[in-house]
Amino acid sequence: MPAPKNTFKQALKDGDPQIGCWLGLADPYIAEISAGAGFDWLLIDGEHAPNDLRSIVAQLQVIAGRPAHPVVRPPIGEVWMIKQLLDAGAQSLLVPMVETAEQARELVAAVTYPPHGLRGVGSALARASDFSGIADYLTTARDEICLLAQVENQKGMEALDDILAVEGLDGVFIGPSDLAADMGYIGQAGAPAVKTAVLDAMERIVDSGKAAGILTLDTELQEKCRDLGATFIATDIDVTLFARNMRASAERAGTLRKG
Numbered sequence: 001m002p003a004p005k006n007t008f009k010q011a012l013k014d015g016d017p018q019i020g021c022w023l024g025l026a027d028p029y030i031a032e033i034s035a036g037a038g039f040d041w042l043l044i045d046g047e048h049a050p051n052d053l054r055s056i057v058a059q060l061q062v063i064a065g066r067p068a069h070p071v072v073r074p075p076i077g078e079v080w081m082i083k084q085l086l087d088a089g090a091q092s093l094l095v096p097m098v099e100t101a102e103q104a105r106e107l108v109a110a111v112t113y114p115p116h117g118l119r120g121v122g123s124a125l126a127r128a129s130d131f132s133g134i135a136d137y138l139t140t141a142r143d144e145i146c147l148l149a150q151v152e153n154q155k156g157m158e159a160l161d162d163i164l165a166v167e168g169l170d171g172v173f174i175g176p177s178d179l180a181a182d183m184g185y186i187g188q189a190g191a192p193a194v195k196t197a198v199l200d201a202m203e204r205i206v207d208s209g210k211a212a213g214i215l216t217l218d219t220e221l222q223e224k225c226r227d228l229g230a231t232f233i234a235t236d237i238d239v240t241l242f243a244r245n246m247r248a249s250a251e252r253a254g255t256l257r258k259g
């Protein structure tokens with residue numbers, strides 16, 4: 001019995017656009033609601049949300065078997081973190097702040113078992129192998145892991161072509177917020193210079209044959225990235241959805257006080 005089929009990875013290979021949502025509320029209840037909302041994938045954010053391994057596992061558990069595919073973002077691309085997340089059952093990783101091809105090659109090694117990689121062998125204890133229930137996990141896991149790198153500063157953009165040449169990397173995500181900051185436009189991900197850089201990167205990623213991805217709430221940019229061939233596009237964030245609607249609700253309710 002092989003490792004579970006990574007339908008998200010297959011969809012990216014097939015060029016089928018996958019529409020996702022960021023999960024930053026770090027709660028399995030929210031993840032469960034989101035998993036059936038209609039998104040193709042959900043990003044469990046370990047970088048900017050108060051997630052730890054336990055909360056990530058809890059979200060993986062409630063998303064399992066639901067229509068949406070979980071993509072997990074570690075705080076940074078450390079080998080030990082990746083080992084833990086893969087053993088916890090994450091099959092798709094989005095690793096932030098990738099700046100060099102060497103870094104990308106290290107990440108490929110981190111998701112690959114020896115002799116070709118560095119991933120520690122602990123499947124006997126791992127949720128990923130259904131706690132040893134998947135007899136052929138060790139020899140089939142790698143093919144079902146989707147490794148995505150985030151390029152989100154000028155150093156990474158300058159190295160983009162070299163990063164795209166790294167075998168075993170499935171896709172590159174451009175992070176508009178961090179890229180904007182590094183370009184001198186902090187808080188202005190929609191600045192023309194940033195958008196131009198993002199769209200240029202999208203073209204280069206797609207031309208390389210790898211999957212291109214982004215998170216943007218800008219509907220015009222979402223459409224432009226899709227039209228350029230981007231295939232993993234996150235269009236919203238649970239935190240902002242909730243906060244915006246709570247504030248609006250409180251404002252409406254506040255009118256009751258006036259009598």
Ligand SMILES: O=C(O)C(=O)C[C@H](O)[C@@H](O)CO
Nearest residue numbers: 048152175176177178179215
């Ligand atoms: O740089 C970006 O943009 C991202 O990587 C996404 C952000 O981390 C996310 O928190 C939304 O701002």
